Amino acid sequence: MAQPFIFSQLPPELLLNIFEHAAVGDMKTARQLTLVSSWIRHWIEPLLYHTVVLSTAPALRSFVYALEQKPSQFAHHVKNLGIFALGPMESIEHVLHACTAVDSLACGFTLANTAQLQTPHPETSDHAPDFPKEQHLLGIACRDGWDTSAVSPAVTHLRVHLPSQPNAVAPFARPYPGTEDALGWGVLSSLQALTHLAVVYRPSQAYPTKSLFTDLQHLILPRQSEDEAKPKPNQRPRLQLILVQVVGLASSQRVAVERLNSEALMAGGSSLKIVAERAPSSATVQWEESVRSGKSVWQDAEGVVKERVAKEAARREAGKQSTPKTCERDHTLISTTVY
Structure with missing residues (x-):
């Protein structure tokens, strides 16, 4: 007499949880499960x-x-997308x-002259896309500079x-009006939803840690009109965190990380939101591991x-607690003496 299938008496909801748990934990298992039956493949x-x-x-x-x-x-099932192939550009588009x-979108292809990649097809939409919420422009994506039109x-x-030679290759399109902004940090003003910014940075004589920290402080300062419901044009986004990932030799990494974090602690206030750490050996691998x-x-x-x-x-x-209330104490002593 044939034994009944072990899962035959379990409710479909429980089966779905079991298969999903196995599939999420191991992609090889997930691919094998799709070969079991059509209904499991559908899940x-x-x-x-x-x-x-x-x-x-x-x-x-x-x-x-x-x-x-x-x-x-x-295609709507794709929630994390990393494109590190250099082309063909038609396929990327x-x-x-x-x-x-x-x-979460990670781009490892050049973004020069690719602003149209984030423009939706006219037959599907008549406005700018509202995706993704997280974007990583890694390696070659920033080699020749980029414009925020390539960012959601x-x-x-x-x-x-960030480039090591800011005067040679500017990663941003335009500076803050009325400021000496060699790197064009002001272009971030168009990203009003931005709360977290990470920069991969290599210390150099052309762009030392002190200059970087000064620029980041300018970005992290509170808006002039915090009570305004709607931000004005060219106004800075409300950044909650600026992460500096330092690349280079171990010794220079350590020194740069210590300097940037020390500057943040000494400055206090909004500058506490500037955090430096050693960059991962591979930013692309870090991104993939983080989303998985x-x-x-x-x-x-x-x-x-x-x-x-x-x-x-x-x-x-x-x-506050250690500050003596001199006036009140003196007043009490005087009153006691009179009476």
Whole structure:
């Protein structure tokens, strides 16, 4: 007598939880589960598209072909998209236009003259896209400079690479009006939703840590009109964190990280939101590991800011409590003497 299928008596909801848990933990298992039956494939296949990493031209072409075989809405399952292949640009454009529900986008291809990549097709939309919320412009993406037209206007978390020679290659398009802004930091004013900024930075004589910290302080300062409901044009975004990831030799990394963090602690106030750390050996690998594990690139730095702010608040409170109320004490003594 044949034994009944072990899962046959379990409710579908429980089966779904079991299969999803196994699939999320291991992509190889997920692919194997899609071969078990059509109904399991219907459940599991979208998980295979949750995080997509395209590192080569063949992988890029294969993904384009896969999307063409699926219903158009299937591309909405892609939540984390990393494109590190250099081309072909037509395929990159196709993928970006198809995957309109991406939360985190990592770009490893050149962004020079690619502003049209973030423009939606006229037949599908008549306004700028509101995706992704997180964007990483890594390596070659910033080599020749870039403009915020290549960045989602709704982006809240942005990471960019800074050049070692700011006068040779400016990564940003325009400076703040009326300021000497060689790097054009002011272009970030168009990103009003931006709360987290990360810069991958290599210390150099042309752009030392002191100059970088001064520029970052300008970005992190509170807005002049905090009570305004609507931001004015060219107004800075409300940054909650600026993360500096320092690259270079171990000795220079350590010195730069210590200097930047010391400057932030000494300045206090809004400058406490500037946090420096050693850059990962590979920013692309860090991005992929973060989206797969659920631990964001910003998590450790957010903890540092929280700790700094708490310590500064405790010091202020301690200072208030230790201040003697001279006037009140003197008044009491005088009154006691009279009576």
